[in-house]
Amino acid sequence: MSENINSNQSTSVQEELKSEGDIKQIIFQYLKYWPWFVVSVFICLSVSFLYLRYTTSIYKTAIQIKILKDEGGLDLTGLQGSAPLFDWSRINLQNEIEVIKSRRMAQKVINNLDLEISYFRSGNLKISEIWKNEVPFLVKWSNEKDFKDMSGSYEVTFTSLTKFELNNPETNFRESFNPGDTIDVEDKRFVIDFNPNFDGDLKSIINSSFSFSKRSKESVAASLAGSLNINILGEGSEILDISISGQNPQKNEDVLNTLVSEFNEDGVSDKRLVAKRTEEFVIERLVFLVNELDTVESGLVDFKKVNDLITLETSAGEIINKSSQAELKRYEILTQIELTESFKEVILNQDEFELLPANIGIDNSNLNTFTESYNQKIIERQKLMMSSTENNPLIIEANRIMKRLRDNILNTIDGYIKNLNITLDNIQNREQIFNRNFGQLPEQEKQVRVIRRQQVIKEKLYLFLLQKREEAALSNAITAPVIKVVDFAYTPGSPISPKSRVILLAGGVIGFLIPFGILFLAFLLDTKLKSKDQIKFYLPNIPIVAEIPLRKKEENTIIESNERSAVAESFRILRTNLNYLNPKKSDHKNLPEGQVIMVTSTTKAEGKTFVSLNLANTLVFTSKKVLLIGCDLRNPQLHNYLDLNKNHIGVTNFLYDDSVGFEDLILKNRMKNSKLDIILSGQIPPNPAELLMSERFEEMINAAKAEYDYIVIDTAPTILVTDTALISKFANSTLYVTRAGLTDIRLMPHINEYHKDKKLINIGLIINGLPESGISAYKYGYTYGYAYGYGYAYGETPSKKKFWKFW
Incomplete structure (x- = not known):
């Protein structure tokens, strides 16, 4: 049980180490190309810096305003029946937003700031808009009424303080x-002169480029109205952003400060408008009342003259007081009736969509x-x-609402007058009772009282209207x-566009992703052999006996006896590992015959001849x-390494010519400082497979085994011909040779098939x-062994690693 637990723990540790190794392998695979990442990131960051340097910055400006409520308007009198002239407590913020964004408000801002003309300063690669005191010159147009949107813009370059050049790139005009x-060109008439409020030095504008363009007020208003962004700050708030x-x-x-100022003036x-209309109505009524008051007073004077009356005696006591209170109440009702009837007369006589006088003293809420609502709708309709x-x-909807409000006003007036008349009848009935008590009073006294009433x-009524006139005047x-x-x-x-941090971050990310994506696709599509791990993955049951580094061009193809290069060490390791491929015959002293080592590969150019020659030389x-x-009777390459004639007598001659003996084939001392004996392939035959199947080939091998300790055979590729399988x-x-960067990993099943079917004996890869520098680099645990054995001779001091090889 304990052994199983330890085994499971060991397997888990191995899996973790393998996973960690795979991650490191992927990382090191990309780190090999770190200069690509550095260059790509540098280029993308440089492009980002240039973009930020020469892209026009856009700034966002904001202003906050609060829509005020008028909590009751003006109330200066405290008189009975008086009421505030205005009531602005109800606020519809959405309506206010639409008013602010209207073209009417935009045109007011345009007229105030002269926004039809835009001025720009031209740099090497960047054009910046300038404003007011930043502008060295002003353009005054003579034909603004007929002006339409100008196509393109005019460029202005001051060659001196007394001369400038005007250019239109679109029409090729230059003068x-x-x-x-006064410039009269291209159906346009304008004057360019220096700006008296220019902040800079006029000499600095010489040889500097400027430009200007002009648009119609309609297009500028539409553009300005569309560019405004208005939001309500919080739910239930009266503040607009x-x-x-x-x-x-x-x-x-x-622009924003002027817009807010114009909006405030528009609301005021x-x-x-309402206060002015109220004042006009009050003045009209005052003129009428002055005439009526004069008539009443003249009648009193005439009555006294006719009846020879100078004073009136006080009488009637308490009855008179009660009668007077009833009379005062009747007078108030009569006043309300007269005001209401006058108001109705105004409504019926004036135009349908004209403002009504507000709060003229009618005591009906x-x-x-209704009157206030009607006036608000009139103002909205006018806008x-x-x-x-x-x-x-x-x-149409406003007309319908105003008609309904007007009908409600008239119906309310009729109902109110009807109620007043009923009240008046009751009071008059009471007065009749009181009047019967005055039967004993002189008729003259009664008439005087009537006149005075x-x-x-x-x-x-006159004093009341005077007070209302003052209220309206003050309100106005x-x-x-x-x-x-x-x-x-x-x-x-900081500008809202372009966002420097986002642009730089995006540049760095893109700079990293470009080489990463290219390498990812390259690795994904690359089917060539790259590492020892790939072979282990596809051919786990076949041992790897050697990893041979790439021979440098300046080095000799054939290794020498005292050579300590990485290639030489790799062949020495191969020589040692041969003993494990044929363990039963590893002790050569007891062998009656030589050991035959066959070297082959899947396709040509994988280096089997190179491996055969150097392995034999190492032995x-x-x-x-x-x-x-x-x-390799079909495509021999051995003669090229030895600088010999291709058609020299060889295996082919021995196989088809019985007169050729084995000793006739052997070439001795053909390599410097080496006692390696060599037999070439000979002439290329028309039937190599049949020759290799003959008894003469077995005879040649037996003769070689009897005389030599090792026989290394350089054979043909296995996937192209059947020659290798025959022998x-x-x-x-x-020894099955594969080559990094050349052997296709899709051919690994072919090798596995030869091993599985035992078509080849004791295969070693x-x-x-x-x-x-890349031998076993994908397995960090194996790197030390090769670095120790290949990188430098034993006892030598290792050279310092280059800083760029940090991985």
Whole structure:
């Protein structure tokens, strides 16, 4: 049980180490190309810096305003029946937003700031908008009424303080003018002169490029209205946040501050319209009342003259007092009736969509509320009519609402007058009772009282209207603002576009992803052999006996006995590992015959001849008798390494010519400082497979085994021809050569098939052509062994690793 637990723990540790090794392998695979990442990131960051340097910055400017409520307007009298002239407590913020964003408000801002003309300063690669005191010159247009949007812009270059060049790139117009000259060109007439408020030095503008363009007010208004962004700050809030984006922060701030000022003036003007209409109505009634009051007073004088009356005696006591109170109440009702009837007369006689006088003293809250609502709808309709027609659905809906309000006002007036008349009848009935008690009073006294009562009514109404006239005049003069500026226009120092951090981060990320993506695709599509691990993955049951580094071009193809290069060491390791391929025959002293080592590969150019020659030469260094036989009868390459004639007598001659003896084939002392014996392939035969199947080939092998300790056979590729499979039975072991960067990993099943079907004896795999610095680099635990054995001779001091090879 304990052994199973330890085994499981050991397996888990191995899996963790393997997973860690795979991750490191992937990382090191990409780190090999770290200069690509550095260059790509540097280029992308440079492009990002250039983009930020030469891209026009866009700034966002915001202003906050509070829409104010008028909590009751002006109340200066405290008189009975008086009421505030205005009630602005109901606020519809969405309506206010639409008013602010209207083209009417935009046109007011345009007229105030002269926004039709835009000025720019031209740099090497960047054009910046300039504003007000930053502009060295001003353009004054002579034909603004007929002006339409200008195509393109005019470029202005001051060659001196007395001369400038005007250029239109789109029409190829170019001509020189003097400041202050009237320029009549391309159906346009304007004057360019210096800006007296220019902050800079005029000499600095010489040879500097500027440009200007002009658009119609309609297009600028539409653009300005569309660029405004208005939001309500919080639910239930009365504060609006108004923002705009543009190149020039000062221009943005001026536009927003002017817009808010114009909006406030527009609201104040609406309030003054109602106050003015009320004042006009009161003045009209005052003129009428002055005439009536004069008539009453003249009648009293005439009555006294006719009846020779100087004073009237006091009588009637308490009855008279009660009668007087009833009479005063009747006078108030009569006053309300007269005011109401006059108000009705005004409604019936004036135009349908004209403002009504508000709060003229009628003591009826419903009637005052309907009148105020009617006036608000009149003002809204007048604003809509500025940019719409009668057929606009909003106008039609407003007309319907105003008609309903007008009918409600008239119905309310009729009902109110009816109630007043009922009350008046009751009071008159009481007065009749009181009057019967005055039967004993002189008729003259009664008539005087009647006349004086009429005089009192007219005087009270006259004084009341005088007071209302003053209220309306004061309201018109000191109308309160409709907004409060919470925070004036402000522009943060950093632009909203382009965002430097985002651009730089994106540049760095893209710079990293470009080489990563290229390498990923390259690794994904690359099917060539790259490492020892790939062979282990596809051929786990076949041992790897050697990893041979790539031979440098300046080095000799054939290794020497005292050579300590990485290639030489790899062949020495191969020589040692041969003993494990044929363990039963590893003790050569007891062998009656030589050991046959066959070297083959899947395709040509994988280095089997190179491996055969150097392996045989390495075996010679151990004082063994070694014979190298070239058995690639179809495409022999051994003669090229030895600088011999291709058609020299060889295996082919021995196989088809019985007169050729084995000793005739052997070439001795053909390599410098080596006792390696060599047999070439000979002439290329028309039937190599049949020759290799003959008894003469077995006879040649037996003769070689009797004389030599090792026989190394260089054979043909296995995937192209069957020659190797035919002679594999004569081999004690088979070295199967693969080449890094050339052997296709899709051919690994072919090798596995040969091993599984035992078509080749005791196969050992060789990886040829690995970069010296990359041998077993994908397995960090194996790197030390090769670095120790290949990188430098034993006892030598290792050279310092280059800093760029940090991985």
